[in-house]
Amino acid sequence: MKELKITPIKEGTVIDHITAGNAVKVLHILKIPETTTSVVSVVINVASRIGKKDIVKIENRELDPKELNKIALIAPKATINIIRDFEVVKKSKVQLPREVFGILKCPNPTCISNAREPIESRFYVISDDPPRIRCYYCEREPEDVVDRII
Numbered sequence: 167m168k169e170l171k172i173t174p175i176k177e178g179t180v181i182d183h184i185t186a187g188n189a190v191k192v193l194h195i196l197k198i199p200e201t202t203t204s205v206v207s208v209v210i211n212v213a214s215r216i217g218k219k220d221i222v223k224i225e226n227r228e229l230d231p232k233e234l235n236k237i238a239l240i241a242p243k244a245t246i247n248i249i250r251d252f253e254v255v256k257k258s259k260v261q262l263p264r265e266v267f268g269i270l271k272c273p274n275p276t277c278i279s280n281a282r283e284p285i286e287s288r289f290y291v292i293s294d295d296p297p298r299i300r301c302y303y304c305e306r307e308p309e310d311v312v313d314r315i316i
C-alpha cells in the first residue's frame with residue numbers, strides 16, 4: 167500500500183492511472199468542487215510502474231457514461247475503481263465507444279451541429295490513445311480534442 171498516500175475512502179470512486187498532469191482537467195469535467203461537498207483527494211505526478219500518473223479519489227460519487235467518455239478523452243489509460251466499505255469492488259478501464267454524442271463541440275462554425283438551433287454533436291472515434299475523432303456531420307478532425315470537450 168505504498169501508493170496510498172491519502173486517507174482511504176469508505177464509498178466512492180477512485181480514478182487511477184490518469185495521464186500525468188491531467189487530474190485538474192478531470193476535476194473540471196466532473197464539475198468539482200461545485201457539485202460535491204464530499205472529500206475529494208488529488209495526487210499529481212506520483213510515480214507508478216510506467217512513469218508518472220495522477221489519481222483522483224471522490225467520496226460518495228459514481229460517474230455517468232458521459233463523464234466516463236470525457237475522462238477517456240483526457241486520460242485514455244485511466245482505470246475506474248468503485249469503492250464500497252473501503253474495498254475495490256469493481257475495476258474497469260475507460261473505453262471510448264465507436265461514436266460519442268453530445269460531449270464535444272465541433273470546431274467548424276458552419277457545421278450543422280453548431281447551427282442556431284443546434285443538434286447534438288456526433289463524432290466517430292478513430293483512435294483511442296491518443297484520442298482522435300471525426301465529426302459525423304462535416305468530417306472535421308479537430309487536433310485539440312481535449313479543448314473541444316463540452
Ligand SMILES: Nc1ncnc2c1ncn2[C@@H]1O[C@H](COP(=O)(O)OP(=O)(O)OP(=O)(O)O)[C@@H](O)[C@H]1O
Pocket residue numbers: 169170173174175176180182221223245247249252253254257
Ligand atoms: N478505500 C480506498 N480509499 C482510497 N483509495 C483506494 C481505496 N482502495 C483502493 N484505493 C486506490 O484505488 C486504486 C486501485 O486499488 P487496487 O488495490 O486495485 O490497486 P492496484 O492493485 O495497484 O490496481 P491497478 O492494477 O489498477 O494499479 C489505487 O490507487 C488504490 O490506492
Ligand SMILES: [Mg+2]
Pocket residue numbers: 169
Ligand atoms: Mg496500482
Ligand SMILES: [Zn+2]
Pocket residue numbers: 272273274277278279301302303304305306
Ligand atoms: Zn462538424
